[in-house]
Amino acid sequence: MDRPRTLTAPWFLVAAVAVLGWRILTQAPASLWRDWCVIVALYLASHAFELRPATRSRAALAAMIYLLGIYVMGQTPWILESWRGPR
Amino acid sequence: MIFGLAALLLANAATILGANALRRRFCTESPGSELVHLLLFRLLLISAAVLACGLLRVLNATTLAAVSVAALVPLVLLRSHRDLPRLPIQGASRPVLIAFALVAVRLLLQVWIFAPHQGDAVSYHLPKMAEWIRAGAFTRELGAHSHVTFPGGFELVETWWTVFLRHDVLVEMAGLEFVLLAAAAVLVIARRCGLSDRAAAFAALFFVLTPGFHLGATSALNDAPAAALTLAMVAMVLDGSPLPLIVAVAGIGVGVKPTFGFALTGVALLLLLQKRLTLAELARAPKPAWTCAVFGLAAGSYWYLRNWAWFGNPFHPLGTPGFQDPTYVQFGPRWMSLPQNLASLIDQRIYDSAGIMNPNVDHMAGWGAVAFACGLVALVDACRESSMLRRVTAAVSVSMLTTMLFVQNDAWCLKYLFYVPAVLALAAAWRMDRTPELNPVGWLAAAFCFAMTMVSYDLPMSRAVTLAREPWRTRSLTAYSPRTGSADSPDDAVGYYGSPIGPSYVLYRPDFSRRVVYFRDTRADLLLEAMAREQIRDLFAPAPTPEQKAVLEEARRSGRLQERDEVWWSRLP
Numbered sequence: 001m002d003r004p005r006t007l008t009a010p011w012f013l014v015a016a017v018a019v020l021g022w023r024i025l026t027q028a029p030a031s032l033w034r035d036w037c038v039i040v041a042l043y044l045a046s047h048a049f050e051l052r053p054a055t056r057s058r059a060a061l062a063a064m065i066y067l068l069g070i071y072v073m074g075q076t077p078w079i080l081e082s083w084r085g086p087r
Numbered sequence: 088m089i090f091g092l093a094a095l096l097l098a099n100a101a102t103i104l105g106a107n108a109l110r111r112r113f114c115t116e117s118p119g120s121e122l123v124h125l126l127l128f129r130l131l132l133i134s135a136a137v138l139a140c141g142l143l144r145v146l147n148a149t150t151l152a153a154v155s156v157a158a159l160v161p162l163v164l165l166r167s168h169r170d171l172p173r174l175p176i177q178g179a180s181r182p183v184l185i186a187f188a189l190v191a192v193r194l195l196l197q198v199w200i201f202a203p204h205q206g207d208a209v210s211y212h213l214p215k216m217a218e219w220i221r222a223g224a225f226t227r228e229l230g231a232h233s234h235v236t237f238p239g240g241f242e243l244v245e246t247w248w249t250v251f252l253r254h255d256v257l258v259e260m261a262g263l264e265f266v267l268l269a270a271a272a273v274l275v276i277a278r279r280c281g282l283s284d285r286a287a288a289f290a291a292l293f294f295v296l297t298p299g300f301h302l303g304a305t306s307a308l309n310d311a312p313a314a315a316l317t318l319a320m321v322a323m324v325l326d327g328s329p330l331p332l333i334v335a336v337a338g339i340g341v342g343v344k345p346t347f348g349f350a351l352t353g354v355a356l357l358l359l360l361q362k363r364l365t366l367a368e369l370a371r372a373p374k375p376a377w378t379c380a381v382f383g384l385a386a387g388s389y390w391y392l393r394n395w396a397w398f399g400n401p402f403h404p405l406g407t408p409g410f411q412d413p414t415y416v417q418f419g420p421r422w423m424s425l426p427q428n429l430a431s432l433i434d435q436r437i438y439d440s441a442g443i444m445n446p447n448v449d450h451m452a453g454w455g456a457v458a459f460a461c462g463l464v465a466l467v468d469a470c471r472e473s474s475m476l477r478r479v480t481a482a483v484s485v486s487m488l489t490t491m492l493f494v495q496n497d498a499w500c501l502k503y504l505f506y507v508p509a510v511l512a513l514a515a516a517w518r519m520d521r522t523p524e525l526n527p528v529g530w531l532a533a534a535f536c537f538a539m540t541m542v543s544y545d546l547p548m549s550r551a552v553t554l555a556r557e558p559w560r561t562r563s564l565t566a567y568s569p570r571t572g573s574a575d576s577p578d579d580a581v582g583y584y585g586s587p588i589g590p591s592y593v594l595y596r597p598d599f600s601r602r603v604v605y606f607r608d609t610r611a612d613l614l615l616e617a618m619a620r621e622q623i624r625d626l627f628a629p630a631p632t633p634e635q636k637a638v639l640e641e642a643r644r645s646g647r648l649q650e651r652d653e654v655w656w657s658r659l660p
Binding site: 065071081084 | 438443456518522531542544547
């Protein structure tokens with residue numbers, strides 16, 4: 001395994017802000033809460049700060065659960081339809 | 088049937104032992120990559136055998152069994168059965184092993200229960216295989232669809248699993264070979280990226296459950312095999328496999344699906360990054376290994392050479408002046424395709440929320456919950472900390488962008504990218520190995536993917552249950568008639584005069600006992616004459632084109648053709 005290397009923290013913030021700006025400019029405001037780029041950008045932004053590993057893990061856990069919720073919401077009705085309905 | 092089954096077992100034993108002998112001859116490999124090499128050599132042998140038999144007009148169980156027995160004797164004497172690679176699952180945790188077993192059992196059940204059902208498969212992939220098996224040779228007649236002349240490398244493997252029993256009950260086994268190849272390739276990539284054995288197994292499981300890939304494997308489509316071959320090439324580059332073998336896989340891949348070629352840019356980048364494109368590297372390759380490269384390239388280029396000989400265009404019908412494709416395919420690069428495909432992936436399709444999952448991933452990406460929920464977040468950390476994962480991500484990204492440049496933004500354009508979620512699976516497994524608290528999310532996402540891949544849009548649960556209740560010998564969608572549920576014709580020879588994208592494969596019956604004649608006449612009298620000449624009474628005409636409809640109407644008015652229902656027409660004496 002490679003030795004972990006710490007990149008300069010501000011770049012994470014710059015990248016995250018750039019992604020957030022792009023999404024805010026190009027997506028409908030009402031859909032931003034479920035935009036995966038926004039979630040990943042927020043997670044990316046957390047890397048700009050010195051966080052304890054446990055805190056970073058919790059941030060990853062929160063981001064993953066949130067994204068899983070978005071995914072499950074979108075696909076579950078279709079799964080149920082494929083199991084249920086004759087075509 | 089007993090003979091067919093025995094021949095199938097013998098032939099598979101011969102190809103496995105033959106592949107093992109080649110592997111031991113040419114590969115100095117790290118533990119784990121033996122299975123990748125074995126499966127690729129087996130694929131090469133199967134392709135060569137079916138190609139040779141098809142060209143020599145001896146494509147039948149007897150010939151293949153005889154060749155297999157002749158090969159088995161020296162292979163056993165050479166002790167090729169020794170050192171067969173083990174499944175590279177050492178170090179995998181018990182829950183992962185149980186999950187793998189569950190997925191494997193379900194895949195085998197799907198192979199057994201599913202009859203070919205997917206639209207593209209029954210309209211242009213499988214009709215050519217049915218013609219080959221009926222004729223015992225490669226044929227000029229390949230079906231009605233405009234895409235029947237596309238490369239048929241995957242159809243060679245499907246023919247292998249069909250010709251011995253002369254029945255399509257095991258045709259989806261061809262797809263399963265590539266699931267195994269992809270899993271083994273992801274394991275190798277994972278280990279080369281520094282993942283522990285435990286995490287590598289997790290990554291392989293995550294990738295195998297990628298919905299689009301998984302459903303594609305049991306739908307007789309060639310997108311999943313092309314993705315598996317791309318991943319195999321990445322694994323071989325990282326693992327230091329001899330360059331000629333990588334070239335051989337490139338040849339096979341281009342013969343399976345032309346879009347595979349677009350992914351080669353990323354593989355080339357990885358070769359550069361790994362400093363493997365050097366004269367020393369070329370010199371290191373065993374000389375006889377170049378024979379494999381020649382065989383691989385020959386197997387892959389056969390389809391293009393055949394098209395060149397038949398039509399004067401290796402890519403026929405693409406690029407043919409005046410050709411209007413009912414299912415348009417972009418030919419060559421187009422700058423606008425790249426941003427369009429990228430935007431639709433990022434903005435919509437990655438959510439997989441546009442409909443019931445299916446192997447063509449209509450308006451979706453088919454990457455699944457693990458890639459979306461766990462992989463995207465984990466990739467941030469993985470790329471930050473692992474230089475090898477960064478390299479693989481860069482290579483796969485280049486492959487993805489190249490592919491997006493060459494395919495138009497239609498409903499199913501992202502099915503050419505089933506190898507991309509492998510990077511997300513690797514990242515997710517890498518992250519979870521470091522933070523076990525994340526494992527429950529990974530398992531939940533994997534379970535969701537498992538649920539998504541029970542059945543597909545093309546074969547809903549009610550239809551799958553009905554198929555399961557049928558005897559395997561007659562298990563087919565023929566009985567339901569693909570469009571209207573009308574009764575099938577009782578005749579052993581029928582005609583096809585319907586839409587160029589119609590499901591003509593279902594007419595052949597699962598044991599290929601029925602002759603199908605494709606009519607292309609543009610006048611009613613010519614059509615009726617041709618039907619009489621071929622002794623065809625019933626005509627299957629689903630969704631005819633306006634021109635075909637006019638011909639059918641004219642024939643009906645003449646009193647010599649009767650419309651039986653929406654899809655069947657009968658010639659009157």
